[in-house]
Amino acid sequence: MKDTLQPGITHTMTYKVPDNRTVPNLLPEAPEFVAMPEVLATGYMVGIIELACMQALHGHLDEDEITLGTHVNFSHAAPTVPGSTVTVDVKLTDVDRRALTFEMEARDEHATISTGTHQRGVVNRERFESRLPR
Template identity: 70%
Template sequence: MKSTLKPGIAHTMHYTVPENRTVPHLLPESPDFADIPEVLATGYMVGIVEWACIQALHGHLDDGELTLGTHVDLSHDAPTVPGSTVIVDVCLAEVDGRSLLFEIEARDEHAVISSGHHLRGVIDRDCFEFRIARRTGRARP
């Protein structure tokens, strides 16, 4: 991790919601999801928040490092329809070793749609890929 990785790093991301990021598209094999109106799915919203946090970290990690989400504590307070733009504001609130705590707020043209916290862990890509290979039986001794 670079010395610049400190609380206060902030980033804003804009995301225009396409139709295929609505609830019926989240798990198309689920008739229960298919029956819900076409609004931004919470699962996709979480992904958008993670993306904004990853973007905030550009330039602050060493070569070979990446971050993975480890905890999500987000509300989903209002529906967002396709074509709307979600604006996600993230701010790195705390760095505790390799653990990064972000405060987030997301809104569209009408309301705040989400607020909360997201925790990410800084990891070594090679070590992580080795762990994955061990789980799949593809690790080289």
Template identity: 65%
Template sequence: MKETLRLGLAHTMRYTVPENRTVPHLLPESPDFAARPEVLATGYLVGIIEWACIEALHGHLDEGELTLGTHVKLSHLAPTVPGSTVTVEVRLVEVDGRSLFFEVDASDEHAVIDRDRFEARLARQNEAARQ
């Protein structure tokens, strides 16, 4: 690791959610996933967050070094629909030997949603999935 890798290192990444990153596409061979609503899958969100952490480290690792995510503590609190942009902000908060710890905030432009509209959309999608 280079000396430039210091606590407080921060990075912001924006990701526009395509339809193929929604829950039904997470494990397409699973009929249980296929019947779920078309919102950003938590599994994909984890990958997007890891990508942002990797980007934050660009230029701060020595030749031949790379990182792998080994622990995630995450609360996915709201649905994100395709076409929305997720903004991921990461900040390096601890370095323990070769282990790096990031604090992360991810949000989209729809922090407040219309519940009736969302539930109606989910009902339409569920009905279509049953047909």
């Protein structure tokens, strides 16, 4: 980790929701999901928020490091329809050795859709991948 990896780093990301990021597309083999409305799926929202946090870290990690999501604690308070733009604001609030905590807020054109925190762990990519089953 570089010395610049300190609390206070902020990042804003925008994401235009495509048609295939809706609840029915999350697990198309599950009729329970297929029957749901065509709105942004919580599972996809998690990925969007993780991406914003990863982007915030550009330039602050060593070349052999990656971060992995370790905890999500945020709401999904309002629906977002395809074609809407989600804006995610993240702020790194704590660096505890290799554990990073972000505060986040996501909104679309109509409402705040999510607030909360996300934690990521800094790991050595090669060491992590060497432990994966082959």
